Structures are given as C-alpha cells and as structure tokens.
Amino acid sequence: MARRKQELKNEPVWRSDPHTQVKHLVYRHYLQCWMGKILQTFKEATIVDAFAGPGVYKDGPPGSPIVVAKTFLEHSARGRFNRLNLICLEERPDRVEELRRQIDLLPRDPRLRITVAEPGRAVDRQAELSALAHQGDPDRPVLWLLDPFNLKSLPFELVKACTQGRRDEVLVSLFTGELHRFCEQPAFAPVMDAYFGGGAWQSAVGKSGQVARKEAFADAYRAALGEAGLLSGHFGIQVSRDSARYHLVLATHSEAGLACWNPVKWKLDAYTGKGASAHDIAQLGLFGEADVSSLESALRAHSGMEWSWSALTSEALRLGYKEAHLRTALDDLAQEGLAFRVQPVKANTRWPHDSVVRFYNEEDLEEDGFEDIEADSGQGRLV
Ligand SMILES: C[S@@+](CC[C@H](N)C(=O)[O-])C[C@H]1O[C@@H](n2cnc3c(N)ncnc32)[C@H](O)[C@@H]1O
Structure with a gap:
C-alpha cells in the first residue's frame, strides 16, 4: 500500500497536499465574507464541520476546524461579531482526540464556542447535529462543511437534510474525479443514484473528454440541488493546470450566499472563475480580465x-x-x-x-x- 494511503487508513494524521491548501483557501475566502455578513447581522450562527478530520496535518498545516476558528479569531471585523458556534463531527476516535488537542491550543474568545461531538458518522448523527446547530431556532444561519473521503459517505439525502432551515447552507466536496472514472461501471450506478438523489448524473456520462465530463457532473449535481429549491455555485480544485480533481459546491437558499461565493471564484481564477490549482494560486494576478x-x-x-x-x-x-x-x-x-x-x-x-x-x-x-x-x-x- 502506498505510504499516503496507509497514513489515511491507519494513522490519526496524514500529510497535507497542494489541493488541500487550495480547498482551505476557498474556505477561508468564503468564511471571511460569510462571517463578515452573518456575524454582524444575526445574534448567533453556527458552522458544522461534519467530516472534521484531526485538525492538523502531519507536516504542520491546520485542518479545516482550525481554519474556521482562525478565520474568526483573525477577522478584521471580529470586534463587532456576535456569537459563532463551531460544531465538529469526526468518525474516528483517534482523530477526535487529536482534534480536541488542536482546539485546546487556540486562543480563547467568549464569542467563539467550539464543540467536538463524540465520534460518529455524519449520516447517523445529522439530526442531532442539526438540533445542536439551530438550538430550536429554524431560522438561525448554519453553514455545513461536508468534506468526506468518498462518495458513499455523502448521499444526497444527507445534503438535503442539512439544508432544511431557510438559512442553512452547505459547502460540499464533490468527487467529480471519481465520478468521471467510475461512472461507466454498472456496479457503480446505485452509488451514483444515491449521490445525486436520482438519475441526473446520467446526462454527464456521454460527454467526451475528462474536463467536459467533470464539469457536466458538477452541472448535473447543481441541477439536482436546483430541484431541491437551492441556488448553487461550483469551483474546481485542480492538482496542476489540468482538469479538476474534485469540485467544491456551495448550495444556498439566498442570493446573498452567491454574493459571497462568486467573488471567491473570481479571486482564485480571475479569467474563467472555474477552478484553480496551487500553481495558479502562486501566479494569482497574472491572468488579466475576466471572461464575461x-x-x-x-x-x-x-x-x-x-x-x-x-x-x-x-x-x-x-x-x-x-x-x-x-x-x-x-x-x-x-x-x-x-x-x-x-x-x-x-x-x-x-x-x-x-x-x-x-x-x-x-x-x-x-x-x-x-x-x-x-x-x-x-x-x-x-x-
Ligand atoms: C477529507 S477528511 C476531512 C479533512 C478536513 N475537512 C480538512 O479539510 O482538514 C475526511 C474526514 O472524515 C472522516 N470520516 C470519514 N467518514 C466519515 C463519516 N461518515 N462521518 C464523519 N466523519 C467521517 C475521516 O476519518 C476523515 O478524518
């Protein structure tokens, strides 16, 4: 087994990689805007990191819960912020333990309340997390980070359950790379159906070329979200300057969500707003005007x-x-x-x-x- 796979399978922490850095950059930009607007408008809001990981990578970079907490703690408008609850769920007890250690290292702020749930699986614990996030207020803004390792852990029903409240939003890691590779295998069809909540994915299978097919899967997913009454946007996370390894998809009930999301895409990919790799990020600003x-x-x-x-x-x-x-x-x-x-x-x-x-x-x-x-x-x- 390759060293990396072994780490992911057997160890609480694993090494970071360039596309994780790009993903976290998207998170940070989106959170900057989301926090700036939501935490100055509403008395209380929640972020649920439902596939939280251990909070740190083996080579040092912070994991997503720490990225969220630091974005709050370092925000230029923090002095005017109301309360943010950050709720983390992670399946593996050893990762939960490491995450708790990482959270203990953060500076304290009474307006940032962090809860690490007992280990468990997101599908089994969604209702409990939602109750904890809303605290009896269905209108409380809740941003869900849904970042599993594989398609099977994130059935569409789970995404729908996380968007029941009228100010619920989800940021989903969409596995367009895997979809592209496996979509023609008959045994994979039931997994795809569960992932898209129906057969919307089939429209993408006939596309030729991996760039076009991955984009078509992202479009099909967004169409499924549209059927569920949600607005959405997507952005490709690339390894080098080729096609996306996976996409991040934001789903929201409100145009205000898109007003935060769209600038993130254009900031990280000034020409097409479609996707970026670590290489592109290093070159930010070189690509002239947007293609409108x-x-x-x-x-x-x-x-x-x-x-x-x-x-x-x-x-x-x-x-x-x-x-x-x-x-x-x-x-x-x-x-x-x-x-x-x-x-x-x-x-x-x-x-x-x-x-x-x-x-x-x-x-x-x-x-x-x-x-x-x-x-x-x-x-x-x-x-
Ligand atoms: C891609 S990693 C998360 C990385 C983290 N979000 C970050 O950006 O630093 C996925 C994590 O989810 C955990 N996990 C896998 N299946 C899960 C499930 N069904 N529910 C909750 N956590 C799960 C894994 O143990 C792993 O730590």
Whole structure:
C-alpha cells in the first residue's frame, strides 16, 4: 500500500497536499465574507464541520476546524461579531482526540464556542447535529462543511437534510474525479443514484473528454440541488493546470450566499472563475480580465426589453458572476449600442443601483432599414 494511503487508513494524521491548501483557501475566502455578513447581522450562527478530520496535518498545516476558528479569531471585523458556534463531527476516535488537542491550543474568545461531538458518522448523527446547530431556532444561519473521503459517505439525502432551515447552507466536496472514472461501471450506478438523489448524473456520462465530463457532473449535481429549491455555485480544485480533481459546491437558499461565493471564484481564477490549482494560486494576478462572454450572451437575449438593476444583478449572481462583471458586460454592450440606460437620466456613475436598462439587438442598429422603406414605398424619403 502506498505510504499516503496507509497514513489515511491507519494513522490519526496524514500529510497535507497542494489541493488541500487550495480547498482551505476557498474556505477561508468564503468564511471571511460569510462571517463578515452573518456575524454582524444575526445574534448567533453556527458552522458544522461534519467530516472534521484531526485538525492538523502531519507536516504542520491546520485542518479545516482550525481554519474556521482562525478565520474568526483573525477577522478584521471580529470586534463587532456576535456569537459563532463551531460544531465538529469526526468518525474516528483517534482523530477526535487529536482534534480536541488542536482546539485546546487556540486562543480563547467568549464569542467563539467550539464543540467536538463524540465520534460518529455524519449520516447517523445529522439530526442531532442539526438540533445542536439551530438550538430550536429554524431560522438561525448554519453553514455545513461536508468534506468526506468518498462518495458513499455523502448521499444526497444527507445534503438535503442539512439544508432544511431557510438559512442553512452547505459547502460540499464533490468527487467529480471519481465520478468521471467510475461512472461507466454498472456496479457503480446505485452509488451514483444515491449521490445525486436520482438519475441526473446520467446526462454527464456521454460527454467526451475528462474536463467536459467533470464539469457536466458538477452541472448535473447543481441541477439536482436546483430541484431541491437551492441556488448553487461550483469551483474546481485542480492538482496542476489540468482538469479538476474534485469540485467544491456551495448550495444556498439566498442570493446573498452567491454574493459571497462568486467573488471567491473570481479571486482564485480571475479569467474563467472555474477552478484553480496551487500553481495558479502562486501566479494569482497574472491572468488579466475576466471572461464575461456568457453573461453578455444572457444580456443580449433581453433585446426589446427593459430590465431593472435588481433583476440584472440577480441574473448575474445566478450565472456565477459578480456585480462588477455585470458592469463590464453592460459597458461592452453599451459600446456596441445594444444596452441603453433609460433611468435615471442623470447619474454620477454609468450603472447606478436604480438603473433601468433597455436592450436592443443588432437589427435595431441596421442603417439600411431606412433605404429598404424608401425602396419598398417607392415614394422617396419617409420622414
Ligand atoms: C477529507 S477528511 C476531512 C479533512 C478536513 N475537512 C480538512 O479539510 O482538514 C475526511 C474526514 O472524515 C472522516 N470520516 C470519514 N467518514 C466519515 C463519516 N461518515 N462521518 C464523519 N466523519 C467521517 C475521516 O476519518 C476523515 O478524518
């Protein structure tokens, strides 16, 4: 057995790897925003790390519960924060023991309450964790980190159970690499069905090429989340600059969740917002402007209509973009004459928040329409 596999199987702690660092970077950026908004708005909120691990890697980096705690303790707005409960669950007793040791090393803050549950499996303990997280308040914001080692530990029913509260959100590690490798094996079909809560995954199997197929699995998963009434976004965690090893998927009930998530994607992958490797992270900032072409296509489809700013930002968020991207796309369209701000007439910026935008199509801009009328009418200029 390879040394790494042996560590994972037999030892409480294992060595870190570059993609774990990228995953934690995504966590940190998302948590920065989530904490900044939620902990200054609500009296109390909870993060459940349901596959917590031992809290430390053999070579030193912190595990996810410590990443969460440190993001709280080092947050620039911490002085204004209300209470955060961090609840951790881990299956193996030796990892639970190590996690408790790591938590004991953290500085204390009365507004950060950390609970490490007795060892157990997430599927068996979800109801208990949910009760602990909500404390009788179904509206309390709860962010669930769902980061198992394999597909079998995270059936879709578990994800659904974690999103019952109207402010519940989940950040799922989606095993698109394994899905790509095993999806054609008949024996794997029941596992896939349980993972997607149905047959949505089948639409991805026919895709050729691993990049396209992994993306298609992420899209299929998001479609399943959509069926469950959730908004979502995804980001690829890559090993080198090739296709994703797995994806992180955020599922939320609220556009406010996407407003935190989308900037994380674009920060870590400034050109496509789709995925990053440790190599990319080291090169951050080298990749010029964002590709907003799919947002532009969506806007072009509104020709003949007027859209309010709130409807436009909502559409941009759901397509995975930030408000800044919307402004860029509108600038591009306005330069082509295809978007025109009809309200307000006077403003200090090009796209203020009370903008109403009218969209046109290429035909509306054609100059020869006039000549056609002249020719058709046979009676010279129509004025
Ligand atoms: C990928 S590791 C978690 C790493 C951690 N989230 C981090 O980022 O540092 C998955 C952990 O979940 C534990 N585990 C496996 N199956 C589990 C289950 N069904 N319920 C809870 N924990 C489980 C494993 O022992 C392992 O420590």
